[in-house]
Amino acid sequence: MTDLSNRKWYTGMTTQEDWWAVWLGLGFFCLGLLTLAGVDLVGWIAYPKKWVFSLPEGAVAKKIVTPDKAFYALGGKYSITAKGFYKSLGPIGSILVTYLVFTVATTIGAYFMKWNIKRYITGWTIIFFLTYLVWFIGHHAFFAATAVDLKKSKFPDMFTLSLGGGASFILALIVGLIIGNFFKGFASYLSTAAKPEWFIKTAIVFLGVKVGYLPIKAAASSAKLGKEVAGLTGELFIAGAAATVVAYLIFWPGVYLISRKIFKLPRKTAAVLGSGISICGVSAAVATGGAVRAKPVVSIMVSALVVVWAVIELIILPGFFTHVWPRTDDPLVAGAAMGMSVKTDGADAAAGELMDEFMRTKIERDTHGAVQWPEGIITVSAVMTKIWIDMFIGLWAFILALLWVYRIERRPGERVMASEVWHRFPKFVLGYFAAWFIYLAIFFGPGHAGAPEGMDVLKAATAGAVPVEKGMRKFFFMLTFMSLGIITDFKKLREAQFGKMVWVYFVALFLFIIPVAILIAYIFHHGMQIPNIAPQ
């Protein structure tokens, strides 16, 4: 079956995952906006709470509850118009509604993308319930509860791992990796539905809602804090852009040099590896492969390596940045560096989110609750640099195409089409910016930047934003961790044919890319502070 999804500028709109991330993301974002008109259609999303099998004596079920209350529909807490209804759903009801809605929504996407529907739905159903099960287990107080949670629920002092929501992410990745590496038949059956990149792109559109909503949330404490947070996200946007351009222009030639001079690889392979290792992994490897007119097999081989290395980074870097350097002293340097070091959107956003959980829990623990950071700003910093990179690759591939076609290979008669830049543009980014800027416009427009006269509007916006930016986003992150694990087969690194490339990758990544990423992230993000939202 042929697939000419990029024949015209619009032909991929119904057939590409990238576009379907936009439709899914913006679809739920728009449903969320309806709360401004008093209609709440998003409050059903099931969200976990920390739990123990039975409460110790004297404890109150506040931050930590019993298993029968371990999930709740977010609308039961945040809705203005339908709080009672969403409360009445209960844990099982809200999970079932969540399942129904997302099954229908994603299956429509799968149908248009011409996937095997039967296999998609069974795979999706297994992944969905497995994900919720892991989400539940990961929220057991032993894994997730922090000292502050224990105190608020009047629990006696007890040992917990204090991982926050990070525990569920780690567990999801472990379960996925076990399936992907030990139950390969099952993993291959699930692969139709295990689409980490699609899930994360959708989650990044939801993250757009979060970036726009952050000032609204902060304004609930004070209008000043709201403006401060809006300013901070703006600064991340600018610093991220600068860091990305500088980093990429150092990364690419650096890896190209290493591949050509030290590892003696042919030009096209070096160019594709240069992009793949440098920064945006699979998408860059494919884009560059196309740009230099390499045989597709080059990109495919590099891609197979990229996804495995990205997961290795996801396992190592969040812990390294949180506990070794820069720790909680420079959280946004760590976030930006993450975005520039981890090669796929899925693994990067996942690593950023994991680090967000680690760092927030750490600072809260280290300061005994005196410093608390709003959730998600570190994730935003990790995703911001990544998004700039995703956009930049289209431009860079275009420059390489010009150079290769006109100068290096000098193919007479061939012209490079400017439309290539558009075809390589990451479309989900449009959804991310749209969601961000619209909520930002609500904050500064009818929300009066958090002044008292805007509070009603901001409260209504909150009711629609929270289920999307918190519930749906976290759930899609969970799906990403799980499906990343499922499609990652570490055995690929052992294949002899890849031998040389595995080593180029290792040397380039750990001795060149990550150190340079940290340095450049430091240059542009050092000293940026996350506001403290602890009640004074």
Next chain:
Amino acid sequence: MQEEEKKEISGTGSLTGEALEAEDVLAGAEPWDPIETKLVVWSFIAALIALIIGLLVVPTSIFFH
């Protein structure tokens, strides 16, 4: 590489396992060409220019600390 593994990597695209016989992808490096020097050097120069502009323009850069 085993047939099965090749299939696994190539997945369900129209490129078959055979397509991954790619010795020529790793071997046969062309000699270094002056244009490559230009590409690498200009890329580094562009990075330097971007760095300087970034330092001066981005309010959070260490230049303003």
Next chain:
Amino acid sequence: MHTEYLIRHNGKSWVAENELCSLSASTLEELDLKVETHLRQTGLLKKGERMRVFMFFDNSTIPEWIRQYAQHYFNRVIEVKG
């Protein structure tokens, strides 16, 4: 004047095809030559005439698992003279 082909790679060679023909070659240079010759031989490209030949990449060449990461390989255009 222009004409269109679908282009893909079958592991060994590049293939350009449309409803009229299917041409293959191991390098793009050879492929372009074949396309040019074919156009001339079939009379589609007349003497002294210039023609743009668009080659749109068949994305199904790329394994399904990669398509979620990258949705575009390349589209090319060459100019041929009769």
